Every structure is written in structure tokens, then in C-alpha cells.
Amino acid sequence: MxxxxxxxxxxxxxxxxxxxxxxxxxxxxxxxxxxxxxxxxxxxxxxxxxxxxxxxxxxxxxxxxxxxxxxxxxxxxxxxxxxxxxxxxxxxxxxxxxxxxxxxxxxxxxxxxxxxxxxxxxxxxxxxxxxxxxxxxxxxxxxxxxxxxxxxxxxxxxxxxxxxxxxxxxxxxxxxxxxxxxxxxxxxxxxxxxxxxxxxxxxxxxxxxxxxxxxxxxxxxxxPLIISGPSEDRSELYVTINALIPGIAEDHYTFDEKTRGVTFTDEGNDFLEERLLAEGILPEGQSLYDPESTTIVHHVTNALRAHKAFQKDKDYIVRNGEVVLVDEFTGRMMPGRRLSDGLHQAIEAKEGVAIQPENITMASVTFQxxxxxxxxxxxxxxxxxxxxxxxxxxxxxxxxxVPTNRPIAREDEDDQVYRTGAEKYAAIVAQIREAHEKGQPVLVGTTSIEKSEMLSDLLKEAGLPHNVLNARQHEQEAQIVADAGKLGAITIATNMAGRGTDIKLGGNVEFKVMEALAADPDAHPDEIRERIEAEHAADEEAVKAAGGLYVLATERHESRRIDNQLRGRSGRQGDPGRSSFFLSLEDDLMRIFGSDRLDKMLSTLGMKEGEAIVHPWVNKSLEKAQAKVEGRNFDIRKQLLKFDDVMNDQRKAIFEQRMEIMGAEDIAEVTRDMRHQVIDDLVHIHMPPKTYADQWDTEGLQKEVREKLGIDVPVADWADEEGVDDETIRERLEVAADEYMAGKAVQFGPEQMRNIEKQVLLQTIDGKWREHLLTLEHLRSVVGFRGYAQRDPLNEYKTESFQLFESMLDSLRMDVTERLSKIQPLTPEQQEQLIKQLQAQQQAQQKAATAATAAAAAPDGGETAALVDGFVEDDPSTWGNPGRNDACPCGSGKKFKHCHGRLA
CATH class of the missing domain: 3.40.50.300 (P-loop containing nucleotide triphosphate hydrolases)
Structure with a gap:
């Protein structure tokens, strides 16, 4: 019914x-x-x-x-x-x-x-x-x-x-x-x-x-896609934090051996906050629980992990002043491999060796x-x-x-399930031999390169000629796929998705024509095509008579989609074909989804060695298992995307701001608004609203104004005037700062000032954004623990990342204003000196290249002329200005640091 x-x-x-x-x-x-x-x-x-x-x-x-x-x-x-x-x-x-x-x-x-x-x-x-x-x-x-x-x-x-x-x-x-x-x-x-x-x-x-x-x-x-670059040198920070670790008591933290994770207790946090404030690592008035402290907490946690979770001569060794990791499975050293996220640097600080700089994310985006x-x-x-x-x-x-142009004529057979992998592979080799002997091309799908090589060895033992698809060379890959439909061809392929080349029965005419023309360049292309098309028609009919392309899969993937892609390689444009999946209870998917019960049932039924169970019910239960796995993977991707969406909103805001700045003719208004906002903030801090004049910190404000805005104004005197409030002082500061920057614009010239403002603003945005990305990475790594306190990690991440973004914008305004206020035009003498330095560097580089050639050509012990005119052995002022790794100006052919540079 x-x-x-x-x-x-x-x-x-x-x-x-x-x-x-x-x-x-x-x-x-x-x-x-x-x-x-x-x-x-x-x-x-x-x-x-x-x-x-x-x-x-x-x-x-x-x-x-x-x-x-x-x-x-x-x-x-x-x-x-x-x-x-x-x-x-x-x-x-x-x-x-x-x-x-x-x-x-x-x-x-x-x-x-x-x-x-x-x-x-x-x-x-x-x-x-x-x-x-x-x-x-x-x-x-x-x-x-x-x-x-x-x-x-x-x-x-x-x-x-x-x-x-x-x-x-x-x-x-x-x-x-x-x-x-x-x-x-x-x-x-x-x-x-x-x-x-x-x-x-x-x-x-x-x-x-x-x-x-x-x-x-x-x-x-x-x-995600990530562009990374070397970070600024933080060696001192690692060394300073490392020095705190011996003072940490056992009741200050908990250690999870399984995950090698450490978390600080309340006592540990109080102890740390006190020590970090004393060392000047944590700014005054900032708590360890503030979002701005995420990076410091991350560094301290890493230092503690380096001491408690990583043991010398077990997890790593120190060789030639370097920390080299040891593979926990093979016991072999892994030179060149480094722990990420500052953990390797923490171990280097612990061992007292040179601290290598870590790479930082400069920009990243997910494909979604x-x-x-x-x-x-x-x-x-x-x-x-x-x-x-x-x-x-x-x-x-x-x-x-979209419906197919012609009806699909492929036969999709029910899965064949064997008890062991050995029985399955024996049946696969027998099936391939049977198809090969009647001229039917076979495409064998595997789930890993390792399994494809193992099957290739079995086919070699059986004396069956075949190709193994090498995914590393795309051009060769296309050729192998094009040949996979030839009479009697056997092709082993790993994950046959998106190859972009059709498997045509009898082989690919275009590839055959290209091969023939390459072998005989003088031949007429039309004649060759005509001959090959005639041969191909006969080959195509022979392959169709043999049953078309046979797709034989050696196991099921976690995703039905990948299985369908493999199956779809056969039966193109209404061609005949067949597909079947060979499985065993030892396959990953079968093992994970209840093979014990199935194994007992098969034993009870008295299933003999080499026999397979074939039934539509098996297909259905497998598809349900695959659908569960797909659902789980989708949930993981969806959760990751929710976190990335938070950063994506901020990324869009920053990138749009950059575009506006680059497209604007004049950004004087933007920098002026930033300057006024900085003045607002400074006045607000030193002259809080609803306070009396005798509670104002006018000296502190005057000092800050001098440092951040480059202007020396009598704020204390203004405050003593009768009837002057915080609003009046704010306005006077704005006028003084604007006049100071207008004077700078006159000194530099309007055009140059516009370029300077634009470059300073872009460089500062880029630097701040890089730091912000690093802080968000650290926040992401610790926010998961909030779940233990019955707080939603995603909401916590949203709230704190927004606070961090706002504080980043505040510091951006402050930095841009300060940098612009300190820029000074070069005097004619300074410009001339700068030009001379650049010219000297260019000459030194050219002469260094010449010296390298001369040194290579000169016989051992042969003298060469000095590279710098007027070079005097005992007078360094006549040596020019060579870099440490440049050729020595005496003409010896050695690097400066190994020659006269040692005397300087």
C-alpha cells in the first residue's frame, strides 16, 4: 500500500x-x-x-x-x-x-x-x-x-x-x-x-x-585561509613570565594529563595578578579577568604547560641550542617542526636557549x-x-x-559485505580479473593513498596491468582519467571527486589526437583525427559490448556524496555501466557502526569464509549511518562558522574603512575627528564629569597633551581662570591642536601632508588589526572553558570580542594622533644626508656583487683591488658604510664582519 x-x-x-x-x-x-x-x-x-x-x-x-x-x-x-x-x-x-x-x-x-x-x-x-x-x-x-x-x-x-x-x-x-x-x-x-x-x-x-x-x-x-608573517620579538616577555613559574604552588592550578591542559584556580589567579602587576606586565588598574588580559593569560598558561606538561628528553631534546621535538609514537626527532601559538617559545624560555620569533596571523578568512x-x-x-x-x-x-540528456543505463548493484578485509580484497581482485578478461574497463575507488598502493601490490601479484592515479600531478591525472575508459583498462583512484575530465568509453579522442600529433608533428591534423575517430568508434562499441565502465568501490566513505561521485563516473550520457561497493566488517565505517552484532549474526547464520552478504537492507542501514556522520560534521562546521561570523563583522568594518581611506582624496577631516575624540577622552579621564575644579588633575592632563598631541599649553593656568569649565578647556585644546597640525601641513605642503596622513592611518590600522587577530585567537582558545561555569562560550566570545574591538579603535585613534603630532619635516641638510646614505648603500650593494664575482675568479692567495676608492687600512672613515654581511671594502672577498668589520 x-x-x-x-x-x-x-x-x-x-x-x-x-x-x-x-x-x-x-x-x-x-x-x-x-x-x-x-x-x-x-x-x-x-x-x-x-x-x-x-x-x-x-x-x-x-x-x-x-x-x-x-x-x-x-x-x-x-x-x-x-x-x-x-x-x-x-x-x-x-x-x-x-x-x-x-x-x-x-x-x-x-x-x-x-x-x-x-x-x-x-x-x-x-x-x-x-x-x-x-x-x-x-x-x-x-x-x-x-x-x-x-x-x-x-x-x-x-x-x-x-x-x-x-x-x-x-x-x-x-x-x-x-x-x-x-x-x-x-x-x-x-x-x-x-x-x-x-x-x-x-x-x-x-x-x-x-x-x-x-x-x-x-x-x-x-x-580558513591565513596569511601569516613574523611577529615582533617578544623574547623578554617569555623570559619574564618564565621566571614567575617556580613561585606557582600546586594549589594554584589543576593539570589534565590526558589533554595536557592547565587551568588556574582562584588562588592561582590572585597570586598571578599580584606578581604580574609587580613585574609591570599587567598595567595598573587592569584585572586578569579583563578581556584585554587574554593574551597575558595565554602566555602564562603556556609557560606553565611548558614546565608541567612537557618533559626534557621525553617530549623534546635540546640540541645545538635548539629545542627539537620528539615523536611520541616513533621516538624519532622532528627537526623543523614547532609547537604553535607561542608554546614552543615558552619551552625555549624554560630551557634558556635562543627564543625564535613566532608567526602571527596578518589576515584570515574562511571560504564560507x-x-x-x-x-x-x-x-x-x-x-x-x-x-x-x-x-x-x-x-x-x-x-x-537537472535531468540527464539521456536516461541513465548504469546498473547500481547492492553492497557486498565480507567478514574480513582479506576476504574482501581477494573478492575484489577476482572481480577485477573477470572484468579485465572480457575487456571491460574498471575504475577502482579507494579512500586513501595507502590503500590504493596496497591494492596495487595485490594486482601486481595477480599479474593485472593497471594505472594508479597520482593526484600530485594534475596534467598526468587528466591523462590517466582520459585513458580509464579504454578496452580492458584498470585504474585505481583515490577520492575520485572533481577531476574535471570525463571517462569516455574507448578512451578520449582529444587526448589520442594530441598524442599522435606530438609523435608525428609533420602529419596533417585532419587526417589524424579522421583515422583516430574511426578507430575510436570501434573501440567504443567493443567497450559497450563488454558492459561499459565498471566502477568498483573498495569501501564506503563517511559521506554519501563522495560515494555518489565515484558511482557517477560510470553511465555518462546514457552509456551502459555498472557499479558495486565491496565492504568488510573491518572497514572504518562498519567498525564504528555496530559491526560486533552483525559479526555475531553472520557467525550464527553459518556464513562461510569468502561469502558475502548482499541485501538492500544493508544498503539502507549504511546510508542511515552515513547520514548521521554527515549531520555531525555539518554541526561542527556550523558552530565554527558562528565564531567566525563574529570576527567577520569586524573584518568587514576594518576592510571597508581601509577602502574608504584609500579612495578618499583628503582624510584631514578623519584625522581631525580622531584628534578631537582623543582630546575628549583625555579631558574625561583627568577632569571627570560632575567633579569640582580642585579635584581635576590639570598637571596630568597637560603632560598627556604634550605627549599625545605635541602641544605645550598652560592647562593648569586655564583651570584657575574664573568661569572655566571642562567644556571650555576641551574647546581650547581642540583649537590649539588644530592650529599646530595646520602649521605642520604648511611645513610639509598640502599634497605631502595628505599622503603622510593616509599612510600613517593605513599602517596603524594594519598593525592594530594584526594584534587584534592574535588576541581573538587567544580568546577563542580559552573561552571554551566558560561552558563549565554554565555560560555560553559563543555569547561570551561575542561580548568580549566586541569590547576588544572597541578598545582597539580607541588605541587606534590615540596612536594615529600621536604619530602625526610627532612627524617632523626633514631639513635640507637631513634630506641631503638621507640621499647620500641611500646612494652609499646602492654603491655598496653593486660593489659587493662585483666583489663576489672577483673573489670567485681570483686564485687562492691572489690580491684584489680595494672596492672603495681611497680605502685606508687604519682609517675607518674611508671605508664607506658596508653592512655586516656585505663584502669587505678592502677587496679581500670576505664578508665585512669576518674581515675589517672585526676591527671596527
Missing amino acids: LGLGTIAKKVFGTPNDRKVKSVRPLVDRINALEPEFEKLSDTEIVAKTAEFRNRVQNGEALDDLLPEAFANCREAARRALGLRAFDTQLMGGVFLHQGNIAEMKTGEGKTLVATFPAYLNALTGKGVHIVTVNDYLAKRDADWMGKVYTALGLSTGVVYPRQPDTEKRSAYAADITYATNNELGFDYLRDNMRASLADMAQRGHNFAIVDEVDSILIDEART NYFRLYDKLSGMTGTAATEAEEFSSIYGLGVVE
């Missing part, structure tokens, strides 16, 4: 069916326009693009233009590539334009599908980004689909790592830009560290089409928050339906399953 839900679906259709049905009229309109666009010349196709652009500028909506734009693009693609888009590809393009994820099976031509919405949205002139999973695919797709865009009169760019800045800027300035998710994220961070708008590469975030969207927005979204910057986002993949909830809740993306 059918359930009510099933009956309703039969009557009304599924929500997905209704979405597909809703775009059919649009596809019919595009098809109706085809004869009209076929008649256009190549020049007229380009002219159509110009016409569409004008219509968009005049206010016509992209949705109204869609049928004509898609028809124009289809015709351009047919002429440029010889490919005419199917109706299902046009459908996929419509869903992408609407800001959805189009789930399209492998082999349905997703690369071509992206050209339609990319073309339509590029007509706005704001740029479109097409995102791929690796650099090889970005370059390949830009080159391949670039022919279509050129035929339409649009420009194409490709972004790749270590690309020259000018080339990168022009790639982003193109109508359509291909890039990887990593490079886009890093360029966004780099842009927000630039000093001027002209140096920025990206020009906004209009529309992105993400290929293999599940891989990029879910699998790779677990770790980067891709949410786009005004419109869309994506393509073969498998997204199982993660539809995550796409909807985090990115606001709907998932639409």
Missing part, C-alpha cells in the same frame, strides 16, 4: 520536478530563436553583445534578456567548439543564473553550461568569476571556453599563484575570470593589505559560478565568509542533494537536480 507522501508526489510531482517544469518555457523560447541566430555572421554575433550591453545599461533586466543572450551564446559555442548545447544544459544555465546549485551528472557538460550564465551576467560590466578546484582546470577551462567568449566579443582572464601583479590585475579586469578558490581568497586578503586602490587586483564580488561546489564550499571550507561576499552565487556538481540543508542554511543556495 502506497503512503500518503508517495501518492501526493505522484499527483503533484516533487518540488524538484516543479522547478524543472518551470524553466521549460524558457528553453522553448531559446530554441525558437535558434534559426534567427544561425543566420547571423560572426561579426553580427559580436554586435549582439554590444546591443545587449546597451540594453542592460538602459535598465533592461537580465531575466528579460536571457532567451536572446542564451541563443547567442549557444550559436557562438557551436561555431567556436563544434558543440551544440542540449536542452538540459540550457536548463542548468538558467538555474545557475537564478543563483542555485545545478546538480548535473558526470558527462553532462558542466564546463559548457557555465558559459551561458557567465555571458549573461558579464553584460553588466561588473565581471564574473568561475571557480575551479585546481590551477590546471582553471587554465584548461579558460583556454577552452575562452574561444566561446572571444566569439561573443568578451575578454577572458585566468588567475594563478605567483602571477605578476600587472597580469593579475588585467585577469580580474576581464569580463570573465577563471581562478581557484584558494587564489581568490588569498587575493581578497592581499588586496586588503594594499596601500592604494591602484594596487588592488579584485574589482568587487558580483557573480561567481563555483565548479565542484560541494568540494569547495563544504569539504575545503573546514580550514569569502563566498558570501558575492552579490550572487551559484554552483555546479554531480552530487549536492545530500548536503542541500547546509547549502541552504549557510549560503542561501537552493539545489536543483
Whole structure:
């Protein structure tokens, strides 16, 4: 008997069916326009693009233009590539334009599908980004689909790592830009560290089409992108804090051996606060419980962990003045490996060796928050339906399953479950041999490189020729995937997701043509193609007769999506094929989800060695287990994102502020407002509201004003005047400070003063933001403990990070005001001296390079001429100004520090 839900679906259709049905009229309109666009010349196709652009500028909506734009693009693609888009590809393009994820099976031509919405949205002139999973695919797709865009009169760019800045800027300035998710994220961070708008590469975030969207927005979204750099030297702080540790008693802290974590008791916190105040590490009036103290608490905790949780000659050794970690499993030394977050530096302080600087985060962003910057986002993949909830809740993306061009003819067999791994692998080798002998190509999916190598050894023993997919070389990877459909081919692949190259039955014609042309460059390309296509047709029929591509998976992944991706490699475009999963009770997923009961049941049933259990119920129970794991992983990512969202709001505010400053002609008003706010704060501190004049600290205010604003004014005398209140003093200070800075502007000249203000403001913002990121990292590492006190860590993090952000802005105003007040123009003599120093440095560098060449050429003991004219052995004033590592000016060829530098 059918359930009510099933009956309703039969009557009304599924929500997905209704979405597909809703775009059919649009596809019919595009098809109706085809004869009209076929008649256009190549020049007229380009002219159509110009016409569409004008219509968009005049206010016509992209949705109204869609049928004509898609028809124009289809015709351009047919002429440029010889490919005419199917109706299902046009459908996929419509869903992408609407800001959805189009789930399209492998082999349905997703690369071509992206050209339609990319073309339509590029007509706005704001740029479109097409995102791929690796650099090889970005370059390949830009080159391949670039022919279509050129035929339409649009420009194409490709972004790749270590690309020259000018080339990168022009790639982003193109109508359509291909890039990887990593490079886009890093360029966004780099842009927000630039000093001027002209140096920025990206020009906004209009529309992105993400290929293999599940891989990029879910699998790779677990770790943030980070740009790090060396931090300032904090050796003294580590040494000072290390000296406090011997005084800490056992009742001052608790130690968890399992996690190697330490937490201070109330007595410990009181003791620490007292000692830190005495040492001057904790500022007067600041408590250890204040958000501003997070970094100090973090350092003290690390110092205590270094003493209590890490033992010399067990966890690490000291060798040649360095702390070298020891691997707890193998007992081997791990040179070059360092503990993060300042813990290694704490151990170095404990052992009294040189303290190496730690790296600090200069900028970071998660993929979730980067891709949410786009005004419109869309994506393509073969498998997204199982993660539809995550796409909807985090990115606001709907998932639409686009029907295949031809019905799927692949047979998906029930899973085969064996008792042991050895039995499973024996059955796999037997199954591969059987398929290979009848000429059926086999794609074997594994979950790790280690397992793929182990299976490769078994196949070698069995005398079965095969390829192992090496994910490190993308070009070679594409070649192996292209060959995987050849008659009798055996290919072992790890995590076959997002390879970007179709497995075509009988092999890939394009790759065969390229190979033949490389082997015989003088041959005529058309003749070679004709011969290879004829051979390929015969090979394709032979493979189809053998049953098509056989996908054999050696175990199930935690995610159903990865299994579906592997399965989808077979049966493209209505080809025959089959897929089956071989499992054992020793597999990770089976072991975790109740294999003991299953093992007992199989033993009771008297299951013999080498026999498998095959039943649809097993499939269903496994899918439920996978759905649970997916749900748990989603919850973890969602929680991480909630924390990152707090920082993301602050990141946006800082980055927007930087953009405004870089774009502004004159920021004198901004710096003036900062100056006035600093005066407000100083007056408020030294002359609190609702206090009498004899309670004011006028001397303290006068001193602070001199230090922070650079002006020496008689505040104490003003306060003695009759009828003067705090408001009057505030106004007088503002006038005096403004006049002082106006005088500076005259000294420097208006243009130079504008540049100085801009650079000081940007540099100070960047420095403060770096410090703030570090403080937030430390806060994040300790805020989890608040849960033990029945306080929500996320709310605590929100509150304290907001307080820290506000105090960062306060200190930013103070620092900018102070730095600007202390800047002095150089006298003509100082300018001349500076120019001479720079020239001397340049000459020394040139001569050092010459000296290195001369020293290499000179025979041992041979004399060389002095590098500095007028060099006198005993008169250092004649030696120029060489650096410690520069060549010695005497011409010996040695470094200065090893030669005359030792005498200086």
C-alpha cells in the first residue's frame, strides 16, 4: 500500500520536478530563436553583445534578456567548439543564473553550461568569476571556453599563484575570470593589505559560478585561509613570565594529563595578578579577568604547560641550542617542526636557549565568509542533494537536480559485505580479473593513498596491468582519467571527486589526437583525427559490448556524496555501466557502526569464509549511518562558522574603512575627528564629569597633551581662570591642536601632508588589526572553558570580542594622533644626508656583487683591488658604510664582519 507522501508526489510531482517544469518555457523560447541566430555572421554575433550591453545599461533586466543572450551564446559555442548545447544544459544555465546549485551528472557538460550564465551576467560590466578546484582546470577551462567568449566579443582572464601583479590585475579586469578558490581568497586578503586602490587586483564580488561546489564550499571550507608573517620579538616577555613559574604552588592550578591542559584556580589567579602587576606586565588598574588580559593569560598558561606538561628528553631534546621535538609514537626527532601559538617559545624560555620569533596571523578568512561576499552565487556538481540543508542554511543556495540528456543505463548493484578485509580484497581482485578478461574497463575507488598502493601490490601479484592515479600531478591525472575508459583498462583512484575530465568509453579522442600529433608533428591534423575517430568508434562499441565502465568501490566513505561521485563516473550520457561497493566488517565505517552484532549474526547464520552478504537492507542501514556522520560534521562546521561570523563583522568594518581611506582624496577631516575624540577622552579621564575644579588633575592632563598631541599649553593656568569649565578647556585644546597640525601641513605642503596622513592611518590600522587577530585567537582558545561555569562560550566570545574591538579603535585613534603630532619635516641638510646614505648603500650593494664575482675568479692567495676608492687600512672613515654581511671594502672577498668589520 502506497503512503500518503508517495501518492501526493505522484499527483503533484516533487518540488524538484516543479522547478524543472518551470524553466521549460524558457528553453522553448531559446530554441525558437535558434534559426534567427544561425543566420547571423560572426561579426553580427559580436554586435549582439554590444546591443545587449546597451540594453542592460538602459535598465533592461537580465531575466528579460536571457532567451536572446542564451541563443547567442549557444550559436557562438557551436561555431567556436563544434558543440551544440542540449536542452538540459540550457536548463542548468538558467538555474545557475537564478543563483542555485545545478546538480548535473558526470558527462553532462558542466564546463559548457557555465558559459551561458557567465555571458549573461558579464553584460553588466561588473565581471564574473568561475571557480575551479585546481590551477590546471582553471587554465584548461579558460583556454577552452575562452574561444566561446572571444566569439561573443568578451575578454577572458585566468588567475594563478605567483602571477605578476600587472597580469593579475588585467585577469580580474576581464569580463570573465577563471581562478581557484584558494587564489581568490588569498587575493581578497592581499588586496586588503594594499596601500592604494591602484594596487588592488579584485574589482568587487558580483557573480561567481563555483565548479565542484560541494568540494569547495563544504569539504575545503573546514580550514580558513591565513596569511601569516613574523611577529615582533617578544623574547623578554617569555623570559619574564618564565621566571614567575617556580613561585606557582600546586594549589594554584589543576593539570589534565590526558589533554595536557592547565587551568588556574582562584588562588592561582590572585597570586598571578599580584606578581604580574609587580613585574609591570599587567598595567595598573587592569584585572586578569579583563578581556584585554587574554593574551597575558595565554602566555602564562603556556609557560606553565611548558614546565608541567612537557618533559626534557621525553617530549623534546635540546640540541645545538635548539629545542627539537620528539615523536611520541616513533621516538624519532622532528627537526623543523614547532609547537604553535607561542608554546614552543615558552619551552625555549624554560630551557634558556635562543627564543625564535613566532608567526602571527596578518589576515584570515574562511571560504564560507569569502563566498558570501558575492552579490550572487551559484554552483555546479554531480552530487549536492545530500548536503542541500547546509547549502541552504549557510549560503542561501537552493539545489536543483537537472535531468540527464539521456536516461541513465548504469546498473547500481547492492553492497557486498565480507567478514574480513582479506576476504574482501581477494573478492575484489577476482572481480577485477573477470572484468579485465572480457575487456571491460574498471575504475577502482579507494579512500586513501595507502590503500590504493596496497591494492596495487595485490594486482601486481595477480599479474593485472593497471594505472594508479597520482593526484600530485594534475596534467598526468587528466591523462590517466582520459585513458580509464579504454578496452580492458584498470585504474585505481583515490577520492575520485572533481577531476574535471570525463571517462569516455574507448578512451578520449582529444587526448589520442594530441598524442599522435606530438609523435608525428609533420602529419596533417585532419587526417589524424579522421583515422583516430574511426578507430575510436570501434573501440567504443567493443567497450559497450563488454558492459561499459565498471566502477568498483573498495569501501564506503563517511559521506554519501563522495560515494555518489565515484558511482557517477560510470553511465555518462546514457552509456551502459555498472557499479558495486565491496565492504568488510573491518572497514572504518562498519567498525564504528555496530559491526560486533552483525559479526555475531553472520557467525550464527553459518556464513562461510569468502561469502558475502548482499541485501538492500544493508544498503539502507549504511546510508542511515552515513547520514548521521554527515549531520555531525555539518554541526561542527556550523558552530565554527558562528565564531567566525563574529570576527567577520569586524573584518568587514576594518576592510571597508581601509577602502574608504584609500579612495578618499583628503582624510584631514578623519584625522581631525580622531584628534578631537582623543582630546575628549583625555579631558574625561583627568577632569571627570560632575567633579569640582580642585579635584581635576590639570598637571596630568597637560603632560598627556604634550605627549599625545605635541602641544605645550598652560592647562593648569586655564583651570584657575574664573568661569572655566571642562567644556571650555576641551574647546581650547581642540583649537590649539588644530592650529599646530595646520602649521605642520604648511611645513610639509598640502599634497605631502595628505599622503603622510593616509599612510600613517593605513599602517596603524594594519598593525592594530594584526594584534587584534592574535588576541581573538587567544580568546577563542580559552573561552571554551566558560561552558563549565554554565555560560555560553559563543555569547561570551561575542561580548568580549566586541569590547576588544572597541578598545582597539580607541588605541587606534590615540596612536594615529600621536604619530602625526610627532612627524617632523626633514631639513635640507637631513634630506641631503638621507640621499647620500641611500646612494652609499646602492654603491655598496653593486660593489659587493662585483666583489663576489672577483673573489670567485681570483686564485687562492691572489690580491684584489680595494672596492672603495681611497680605502685606508687604519682609517675607518674611508671605508664607506658596508653592512655586516656585505663584502669587505678592502677587496679581500670576505664578508665585512669576518674581515675589517672585526676591527671596527
